[in-house]
Amino acid sequence: MEERMGRRFAGKVALVTGTAGGIGRATAIRLAGEGARVVAADRDRDGLARLADDIGPLTALVYDAANGDASAAMAREAVAAEGRLDMLVCNAGIYRRGHFEDIAREEWDAVIGVNLTSVARIVQAALPALREAQGSAVLLASTAATHGIAxxxxxxxxxxxxxxxxxxxxxxxxxxGVRFNAVAPGRVKTGISAGLAPLERQDPSLLVRSPRLAGLTEGGEPDDIAGVIAFLLSPDARYVSGSLVSADGAQNVG
Known part of the structure; x- marks a missing residue:
């Protein structure tokens, strides 16, 4: 791995979830490149192994984000393994699409469970260590949170x-002294977004046609979001807390 110039996270420990690919993987690489010891958590054991091949020694934890108790236990295990926790990035999530009238109770509960409840359980378990370190957390949201999405x-x-x-x-x-911020990516080139095009071809009604979707490009890269996350975790953002930072290439202006 090519090491970045800065070492602003030297001696710090970061727990990043959803690290097998996409934004989580890019964030883990970014933080490790700037000196952090990374605890990488995901359900994909092989994906964690590939990440370790790229960034070197790390603590890899396999967990099921659909299980709130397992999510909390994972966070406690991360703290126990490293003895401290300075930074938390809750990135793991799932995306499902369909007409609202057709969403089954089980699917609704699964999406809320992984994307919100699991995050809350992780934060609860990590808070004692974050408080001790006067650390920082970044929670991954979406522009869908503020603008909606059909x-x-x-x-x-x-x-x-x-x-x-x-x-x-x-x-x-x-x-x-603990900071919390949220990042709202627009469309980013990840496994989730790659799956949207075939779905939209199958059912054109799922495609929301709007010039806003173009943004600056056809979509951002995971590294674009990782840079925003790294800033929010860094001392440069010591006075930034309670903020929602959009990284969407002007897709949702106005």
Whole structure:
């Protein structure tokens, strides 16, 4: 791995979820490149092994984000393995699409469970260590949280919950010196977005036709979001807490 010039995270420990690919993987690589010891968590054991091949020694934890108890246990295991926790990035999530009238109770619960409830459980378990380190957390939201998205109401609702969670925790834990922020990516070239095109071809009604979707390009790269996350975790953002930062290439201006 090509090491970056900066070492602003030297001696720090970061727990990043959803690291087998996409934004989570890019974030883990970015933080490790700037000196952090990374705890990488994902359900994909092979993906974690590939990440270790790229960035070197790390603590890899396999967990099921659909299970709240397992998510909390994973966070406690991360702290126990490294003895501290300075940075938390809750990135793991799932995306489902369909007409609202057709969303089954089980699918609604699954999307809310992975994208919101699991995140809350991880934060709860990590808070003692974050408080001790006066650390920082970044929770991954989505532009769907603020602008809505057709045919993914459950996903948008979960991500809106993430925004509210980050803002509420920022206020509650400001006296303890712990910062919380949320990042709202637009369309990014990840496994999730790659799966949208075939779905839209099968059912054209799932494609929301809007000039906003073009943004600056056809979509951002995971590294674009990782850079924003790294800034929010860094000392350069010491006075930034309770913020929602959009990284969407002007897709949702206005």
């Amino acid at each position: 045919y993914a109401a459950h996903y948008a609702a979960a991500k809106a919950g993430i925004v509210a969670l980050a803002k509420s925790l920022a206020v509650e834990f400001a006296p303890a």
